[in-house]
Amino acid sequence: xxxxxxxxxxxxxxxxxxxxxxxxxxxxxxxxxxxxxxxxxxxxxxxxxxxxxxxxxxxxxxxxxxxxxxxxxxxxxxxxxxxxxxxxxxxxxxxxxxxxxxxxxxxxxxxxxxxxxxxxxxxxxxxxxxxxxxxxxxxxxxxxxxxxxxxxxxxxxxxxxxxxxxxx
Amino acid sequence: xxxxxxxxxxxxxxxxxxxxxxxxxxxxxxxxxxxxxxxxxxxxxxxxxxxxxxxxxxxxxxxxxxxxxxxxxxxxxxxxxxxxxxxxxxxxxxxxxxxxxxxxxxxxxxxxxxxxxxxxxxxxxxxxxxxxxxxxxxxxxxxxxxxxxxxxxxxxxxxxxxxxxxxx
Amino acid sequence: xxxxxxxxxxxxxxxxxxxxxxxxxxxxxxxxxxxxxxxxxxxxxxxxxxxxxxxxxxxxxxxxxxxxxxxxxxxxxxxxxxxxxxxxxxxxxxxxxxxxxxxxxxxxxxxxxxxxxxxxxxxxxxxxxxxxxxxxxxxxxxxxxxxxxxxxxxxxxxxxxxxxxxxx
Numbered sequence: 259x260x261x262x263x264x265x266x267x268x269x270x271x272x273x274x275x276x277x278x279x280x281x282x283x284x285x286x287x288x289x290x291x292x293x294x295x296x297x298x299x300x301x302x303x304x305x306x307x308x309x310x311x312x313x314x315x316x317x318x319x320x321x322x323x324x325x326x327x328x329x330x331x332x333x334x335x336x337x338x339x340x341x342x343x344x345x346x347x348x349x350x351x352x353x354x355x356x357x358x359x360x361x362x363x364x365x366x367x368x369x370x371x372x373x374x375x376x377x378x379x380x381x382x383x384x385x386x387x388x389x390x391x392x393x394x395x396x397x398x399x400x401x402x403x404x405x406x407x408x409x410x411x412x413x414x415x416x417x418x419x420x421x422x423x424x425x426x
Numbered sequence: 427x428x429x430x431x432x433x434x435x436x437x438x439x440x441x442x443x444x445x446x447x448x449x450x451x452x453x454x455x456x457x458x459x460x461x462x463x464x465x466x467x468x469x470x471x472x473x474x475x476x477x478x479x480x481x482x483x484x485x486x487x488x489x490x491x492x493x494x495x496x497x498x499x500x501x502x503x504x505x506x507x508x509x510x511x512x513x514x515x516x517x518x519x520x521x522x523x524x525x526x527x528x529x530x531x532x533x534x535x536x537x538x539x540x541x542x543x544x545x546x547x548x549x550x551x552x553x554x555x556x557x558x559x560x561x562x563x564x565x566x567x568x569x570x571x572x573x574x575x576x577x578x579x580x581x582x583x584x585x586x587x588x589x590x591x592x593x594x
Numbered sequence: 595x596x597x598x599x600x601x602x603x604x605x606x607x608x609x610x611x612x613x614x615x616x617x618x619x620x621x622x623x624x625x626x627x628x629x630x631x632x633x634x635x636x637x638x639x640x641x642x643x644x645x646x647x648x649x650x651x652x653x654x655x656x657x658x659x660x661x662x663x664x665x666x667x668x669x670x671x672x673x674x675x676x677x678x679x680x681x682x683x684x685x686x687x688x689x690x691x692x693x694x695x696x697x698x699x700x701x702x703x704x705x706x707x708x709x710x711x712x713x714x715x716x717x718x719x720x721x722x723x724x725x726x727x728x729x730x731x732x733x734x735x736x737x738x739x740x741x742x743x744x745x746x747x748x749x750x751x752x753x754x755x756x757x758x759x760x761x762x
């Protein structure tokens with residue numbers, strides 16, 4: 259959890275790097291233009307050969323379900339953007355969120371000692387947005403964060419690059 | 427304290443539930459349409475028979491003063507919406523805020539062992555709003571949070587449903 | 595670090611007051627109108643005779659470099675406004691930020707036992723702004739906060755007037 263450019267992704271990646279074995283990075287960002295493609299390519303290079311990258315804007319619960327037995331660690335970056343992609347694609351969020359929570363709760367994830375790091379944005383600490391869609395997005399993003407935090411073993415709030423453990 | 431949909435109200439209600447005796451819930455939200463009326467009715471039902479509900483968008487210091495000796499616990503939900511109602515009603519905030527602080531400081535509240543939980547929004551952690559009224563609201567809401575936190579025995583910052591004690 | 599009207603400046607000033615000797619206050623706010631001039635004058639008066647005030651909207655690394663040997667404590671208020679002034683003045687931020695980090699890292703600051711308090715805004719915890727400039731500003735402000743926090747000995751997150759130490 260953290261605000262924009264709070265260092266939350268770097269923190270998750272650094273924690274994941276400490277774990278040995280194959281690592282998976284699920285990117286919900288879409289390479290819609292050349293600048294974005296270049297950024298994604300660069301980040302991929304920075305992570306290095308230990309990592310497989312999955313670009314998946316929408317089917318996040320499905321991909322976690324598929325790959326969770328094959329990696330010692332998975333980083334999902336980020337939950338809020340996934341929600342934004344769902345809403346922009348006119349996909350019913352509530353079922354998708356339920357699916358994600360089911361996957362997260364799935365005990366196999368724990369028995370196999372694979373770890374999942376989820377990066378998410380805090381978006382509810384500004385003034386109430388005038389735009390109705392933004393208000394509704396903010397509400398659902400907040401609920402999603404609550405649900406993800408509930409099933410998580412540890413939760414960190416990242417501010418100015420500094421992680422603060424708030425659960426675990 | 428917490429952002430939108432941070433779980434701050436649920437946290438306050440859960441803490442209040444732990445205290446035995448009659449409980450009061452002061453709702454500053456107004457039932458302006460049927461959807462809202464339904465939501466308020468549902469929340470009331472969820473709280474159960476231990477609770478009396480007071481819908482009071484404006485006269486919050488007055489109602490706390492009136493009822494504080496009759497309940498073992500009072501939840502005020504929420505401070506930021508009360509401020510918003512005052513501003514929309516063209517009511518001078520500064521006097522109302524002073525009145526609230528006076529009621530909060532009132533020693534009788536403590537000697538009687540009744541507890542008051544105040545739910546409030548953090549609204550100052552986004553980008554500076556373009557709208558002048560929003561900027562001014564954000565400033566006053568921040569000052570109000572400071573004043574309420576100053577007289578509170580305990581303050582929690584709630585993020586993704588997780589309370590972090592920052593005072594007490 | 596803190597949101598708007600979170601009490602972050604007051605906290606920094608109170609901490610600075612505990613240190614004896616000459617104190618410097620670097621204000622990045624500009625007195626663009628009479629109301630602002632009056633506010634600045636009032637704050638200056640409140641700080642008292644121990645303090646010298648430097649109004650410097652842009653050349654912040656330079657002024658810290660110049661005065662750091664002459665004061666036992668310096669308060670810079672605030673980093674986010676400095677960034678905003680740079681951007682509005684069409685000045686390349688990245689070099690300025692590098693200059694600031696260099697000054698902050700400068701070991702003389704530590705060997706001389708002078709202390710520097712930097713006030714900064716958390717602006718990334720609201721909804722993504724529609725305005726492109728605001729989005730870009732939010733990103734740079736977040737990076738700047740990370741860089742400043744990295745070289746700082748202590749970092750506090752201030753909410754509702756309550757400081758929470760997150761580093762140090």
